[in-house]
Amino acid sequence: METMSEIAExxxxxxxxxxxxxxxxxxxENPDVRIVESNEDPLLYSMAHIPSAVxxxxxxxxxxxLTRDYLDRDRFESLMSRCGISNDTIVVFYGDKNNWWATYxxxxxxxxxxxxxxxxxxxxxxxxxxxxxxxxxxxxxxSSTYKAPIRDDKEFRAFRDQVLKHxxxxxxxIDVRSPAEYSGERTHMPEYPNEGALRGGHIPGAKSVPWAxxxxxxxxxxxxxQLKELYETGAGLDASDDVIVYCRIGERSSHTWFALRYLxxxxxxxxxxxxxxxWGNLVGAPIEK
Amino acid sequence: MxxxxxxxxxxxxxxxxxxxxxxxxxxxxxEYVHPSExxxxxxxxxxxxxCESEVFMALDGNHFRFAVDNPQGVSAMALAVILNQGLEGRxxxxxxxxxxxxxxxxxxxxxSMGLTNMVRMVRDAAKAT
Numbered sequence: 034m035e036t037m038s039e040i041a042e043x044x045x046x047x048x049x050x051x052x053x054x055x056x057x058x059x060x061x062e063n064p065d066v067r068i069v070e071s072n073e074d075p076l077l078y079s080m081a082h083i084p085s086a087v088x089x090x091x092x093x094x095x096x097x098x099l100t101r102d103y104l105d106r107d108r109f110e111s112l113m114s115r116c117g118i119s120n121d122t123i124v125v126f127y128g129d130k131n132n133w134w135a136t137y138x139x140x141x142x143x144x145x146x147x148x149x150x151x152x153x154x155x156x157x158x159x160x161x162x163x164x165x166x167x168x169x170x171x172x173x174x175x176s177s178t179y180k181a182p183i184r185d186d187k188e189f190r191a192f193r194d195q196v197l198k199h200x201x202x203x204x205x206x207i208d209v210r211s212p213a214e215y216s217g218e219r220t221h222m223p224e225y226p227n228e229g230a231l232r233g234g235h236i237p238g239a240k241s242v243p244w245a246x247x248x249x250x251x252x253x254x255x256x257x258x259q260l261k262e263l264y265e266t267g268a269g270l271d272a273s274d275d276v277i278v279y280c281r282i283g284e285r286s287s288h289t290w291f292a293l294r295y296l297x298x299x300x301x302x303x304x305x306x307x308x309x310x311x312w313g314n315l316v317g318a319p320i321e322k
Numbered sequence: 323m324x325x326x327x328x329x330x331x332x333x334x335x336x337x338x339x340x341x342x343x344x345x346x347x348x349x350x351x352x353e354y355v356h357p358s359e360x361x362x363x364x365x366x367x368x369x370x371x372x373c374e375s376e377v378f379m380a381l382d383g384n385h386f387r388f389a390v391d392n393p394q395g396v397s398a399m400a401l402a403v404i405l406n407q408g409l410e411g412r413x414x415x416x417x418x419x420x421x422x423x424x425x426x427x428x429x430x431x432x433x434s435m436g437l438t439n440m441v442r443m444v445r446d447a448a449k450a451t
Contacts, residue, residue: 092428
């Protein structure tokens with residue numbers, strides 16, 4: 034059973050951003066904490082979730098319905114109010130797929146300056162595997178008042194023109210998709226079109242480090258030494274680098290963004306959420322196979 | 323649309339509210355029985371491509387049987403039950419749109435691709451029989 038002291042011993046730059054399942058269970062009733070479940074599978078939260086956890090759904094809650102973009106300030110404030118989150122609330126995210134969607138939601142919170150977040154190490158699977166309490170009762174916290182700034186993308190988000198410039202300057206990039214996606218092999222079914230992008234391959238100069246390599250068998254994050262082996266020895270990154278990470282739409286790369294930003298303490302990491310669904314279709318953009 | 327499958331869709335259509343629909347789909351997922359490797363071999367040929375939940379398919383008599391090897395792949399389990407109960411091997415007229423009819427359009431790209439590929443596996447297998 035993993036505890037906070039074990040997380041503290043892993044050598045992370047900001048260890049307090051990762052909390053154990055034990056800590057979460059001890060803080061279920063803490064009024065300063067709001068637990069948020071964010072999944073890819075739309076049925077999971079209703080099937081069972083951590084008592085008092087609210088659900089934030091990526092498609093319904095975090096995306097703009099008409100523009101390929103994230104929600105604006107007004108919608109973010111409404112979402113926070115509905116979730117009972119105030120400006121000083123500690124928001125603890127967890128979810129399926131080893132917290133892939135949880136880190137995505139946490140990344141969107143950063144665009145509004147809400148950096149007082151935690152990720153529950155091991156995610157939903159670890160909680161259920163340990164037999165911790167769950168409920169089917171949908172949480173309905175008392176509405177809060179939340180004042181958000183206008184969304185500021187520049188610190189955490191990269192756009193295509195910035196990526197083109199980054200490529201020209203031979204900046205560091207990590208492609209976190211599967212090796213088959215990175216190499217441009219066909220991963221779709223024969224006789225069906227390649228969903229999402231006209232071309233297969235990767236952005237020139239990007240190194241391949243599939244996102245899931247950052248987690249151990251039980252879904253918890255690997256320790257700092259293992260992460261350095263992966264990203265520094267393996268992919269040539271350095272903490273002083275300006276790094277852009279990407280995948281297909283920016284969700285898997287949020288997981289890597291979190292690992293680099295908080296667990297290894299890289300100050301300049303941006304997520305290119307346009308990712309391969311933009312770059313693979315972009316007229317005039319170079320690719321490598 | 324095959325009659326048995328249409329019957330399941332008609333039942334689901336009785337739940338236009340999203341949370342009610344989710345409860346109905348969870349109910350279907352609970353009917354899923356996890357097959358052994360002997361029942362559904364976990365081979366590359368049987369693997370549903372693009373499905374993060376590690377899903378495999380085999381023809382069991384005249385019905386399609388899926389193995390969802392991720393205990394958290396609840397949507398895949400629900401769809402596995404729908405395809406198992408709603409289709410027989412000779413039926414190939416099942417559209418990709420089935421995924422959206424069942425789950426709605428608020429799915430991630432990866433999730434919709436994986437679930438759609440389950441439908442496509444069924445259709446291709448049906449064409450081959």
